[in-house]
Amino acid sequence: MLGLPSVPASCLRPRDPRRGAVLTLTFVAVVAVGAFTGCWDREDGAAAAARTDASAPGAPRAPGTADREAVARAAAEAVAEGKSGKKAAQEVVSRSGDRWGTVYDRGEYAAFAEGLDGHWTGVGVWAVRARDGMITVDGVQPAGPAARAGLRAGDRLLSVDGHAVTGLAVADVVALLRGTAGTPVVLNLSRDGADLTETVLRERLSAEPVTVRQLAGDVTVIKVASFTRGSGERVRAAVRAAPAGGGVVLDLRGNRGGLVAEAVTAASAFLDGGLVATYDVRGEQRVLNAAPGGDTTRPLVTLVDGGTMSAAELVTGALQDRGRAVAVGSRTFGKGSVQMPTELPDGSVAELTVGTYRTPAGRSLDGVGITPDVPAGERAEERAVTVLGGLGVGP
Numbered sequence: 001m002l003g004l005p006s007v008p009a010s011c012l013r014p015r016d017p018r019r020g021a022v023l024t025l026t027f028v029a030v031v032a033v034g035a036f037t038g039c040w041d042r043e044d045g046a047a048a049a050a051r052t053d054a055s056a057p058g059a060p061r062a063p064g065t066a067d068r069e070a071v072a073r074a075a076a077e078a079v080a081e082g083k084s085g086k087k088a089a090q091e092v093v094s095r096s097g098d099r100w101g102t103v104y105d106r107g108e109y110a111a112f113a114e115g116l117d118g119h120w121t122g123v124g125v126w127a128v129r130a131r132d133g134m135i136t137v138d139g140v141q142p143a144g145p146a147a148r149a150g151l152r153a154g155d156r157l158l159s160v161d162g163h164a165v166t167g168l169a170v171a172d173v174v175a176l177l178r179g180t181a182g183t184p185v186v187l188n189l190s191r192d193g194a195d196l197t198e199t200v201l202r203e204r205l206s207a208e209p210v211t212v213r214q215l216a217g218d219v220t221v222i223k224v225a226s227f228t229r230g231s232g233e234r235v236r237a238a239v240r241a242a243p244a245g246g247g248v249v250l251d252l253r254g255n256r257g258g259l260v261a262e263a264v265t266a267a268s269a270f271l272d273g274g275l276v277a278t279y280d281v282r283g284e285q286r287v288l289n290a291a292p293g294g295d296t297t298r299p300l301v302t303l304v305d306g307g308t309m310s311a312a313e314l315v316t317g318a319l320q321d322r323g324r325a326v327a328v329g330s331r332t333f334g335k336g337s338v339q340m341p342t343e344l345p346d347g348s349v350a351e352l353t354v355g356t357y358r359t360p361a362g363r364s365l366d367g368v369g370i371t372p373d374v375p376a377g378e379r380a381e382e383r384a385v386t387v388l389g390g391l392g393v394g395p
Contacts, residue, residue, distance in 0.1 A: 065353045066096035068342050071103075075344040085346030090169065093350065100339055101352045102171040109341070109349040111178065116259060118207055118228045121181050122174075123200045125151060126256070133167035137189075139254065139307070144205060149187075149198045156190040178202070209258075210234040217395035218246030219385055224266065227258025227311045232265025239269045239295050247299035247393030249384045250319075253329065257310030260288070267315045268294050270325065276318040279338050279357035288357075290318075299391035300325040301384040304372055309333040316370050317359035326391075327372040328384045336366030 071089045078088035086103050093101040104112065114120060124144020127135050137155040140147045157165055160176035177185060181204045189196045209231040213221040220242040222235060235250075242248060250270075257263075267276050271290040278287050302316050302325045313332050319325035336358075341351045356366050376383035388394045 064097045064099065066093045066098040066101050066350075068350070068352055071350045071352065072342065072344055075346055075348065075350075079346045085344055086348040089344055089348065089350050090172075093352065094169070098353045100335075100337055101350070102169045103344070103348055103350045104171055105175075106347045106349070108171065108175055108178075116228050118209060118226075119204070120206075121179070121202055121204050122177055123149075123185060123187075123202055124205055125177070127157060127170060127173060129168075129170050129173075135165045135168070135170070135173055141205065141207070145200045145203050149200045151187070151189070151198065151200075152191070154191070155196075157187060158190055158195070159188040161186050210238065212238045212241075214243075215385065215395075217385075217389075217393065218243040219249060219388055219394055220246055221249045221251055221381070223251040224255055224312070226255055227260075227262040227266065229259060229262065231258065232262035232268070235266040236269040236294075239298070242298070245393070247301070247388040247391065249301050249303055249381065249388070250315075250325065251303040251381070252308045252312040252316060253303050253305040253380070254307035255309070255312035256307065257312055257335070260311050260314065263311035263315050264288050264290065267318050270294050270296065270298070270300055270319060271322065272296050274322065275360040277314050277357045277359060278362075280355035281338065281340070282354050288314075296324070299388050299393045301387050302327045303380055303384050304329040304332050304370065305380070306330055306333055306369075308370075310335045313365050313370055314357060314359075317363060317365060320370065320373070321359045321361040321363070326374060326387050327370060328374045328376050328387055329372045329380045330375065330377065331371050332365070332369040334365055334367050334369030336364055336368075 071092045074092045075085035075089040079085040086105050090103040093103060111120065123146045124141030125137055125146040126139040128138045129135055135157040137151055137153055137157060139153050140151050157173070159165055160173065163176055165173045165176065179185065179202050181202055183202050184199050185202060187198050187200060189198065207225060209224060209226050209228045211223045213223070215221060220238065222238045224231060224235060239248060264276050268290040271294045273290050273292040276288045276290050278285055280286070300319065302319055304312075304316055304327055308316065309332065313334070313336065316327055316332065320327050336356050337353045338355050338357055339351045340354050341349045343349055356364055358364050374383060374387055385394050
């Protein structure tokens with residue numbers, strides 16, 4: 001990819017976001033806050049290898065993925081005719097059945113890359129697109145513009161500044177929500193059958209990806225909101241600083257993913273080398289290994305829920321399969337596909353699904369998710385502490 005600043009090479013859609021781009025990660029998408037779900041950091045060696053394989057001519061294409069060459073050809077033909085290359089490419093992606101594939105213009109992708117550093121301009125809302133094309137608010141950033149305006153998870157987003165959004169790709173919805181800090185955006189919503197209109201001011205936003213709390217009984221709760229740059233090392237630092245002999249609750253609830261390299265670093269905090277996951281890129285299998293020297297004896301519980309996606313599922317699956325952690329909570333989202341970017345002739349970027357990843361035990365999580373070892377609902381953290389008690393740690 002030429003001329004793209006610090007762009008990640010792969011992101012899970014829904015993607016999952018960190019700017020709005022992520023919305024595709026699933027991926028669910030994150031609309032203004034960015035939810036990215038499984039992105040390859042440009043400097044990551046595994047990512048570089050994957051990009052090389054993805055570029056191989058004639059490489060096999062998995063079902064439900066877009067043909068990279070067809071996407072690039074459509075964009076080039078549109079540009080030659082004076083039309084939008086991005087729009088033409090998106091039409092090919094939409095017809096392909098690639099659920100997480102999307103196309104960004106250069107500015108959108110640059111904003112997405114910026115979001116991976118934990119900063120973005122928006123209204124502070126995550127959104128997902130259902131299979132029927134309806135855009136739904138999946139989460140609202142506490143104290144953000146959308147939260148102050150009264151938006152709630154579950155609200156249906158009908159239009160942004162008069163532009164209907166039903167059926168749009170999440171990335172396109174995010175583009176509508178983005179803008180200059182201090183400018184208003186009018187949102188038309190549906191809640192419990194009633195239509196609502198809210199005017200929200202965009203703001204420059206940021207988030208702390210890793211926070212740490214101490215509970216009674218030498219229990220350390222490490223909450224990872226997203227795997228932005230530097231988050232993996234922050235997890236490792238938190239583990240090193242935890243009380244000797246104490247236990248850790250690794251809270252990945254609502255974590256829509258992020259940079260795969262950061263997720264591997266986080267998993268390495270609890271492993272002494274070895275396999276974290278495998279992934280395939282157009283039929284070529286690659287391996288992600290933990291770094292040596294992690295804490296392999298401290299009792300560990302991972303907290304997960306339906307908002308745990310992509311790179312966060314990769315961490316959970318690795319720790320569960322290797323017998324390193326007990327997973328507590330509810331079934332995770334199930335976003336186990338890998339997306340990688342291709343720069344198009346007009347400078348836009350097509351992020352297309354190229355394969356899937358598997359846990360150390362060979363499980364594919366795509367569309368399935370992870371079933372926790374110990375089911376728990378609203379009082380999941382209390383249940384996690386109880387589980388640590390059974391492992392000899394806690395009050």
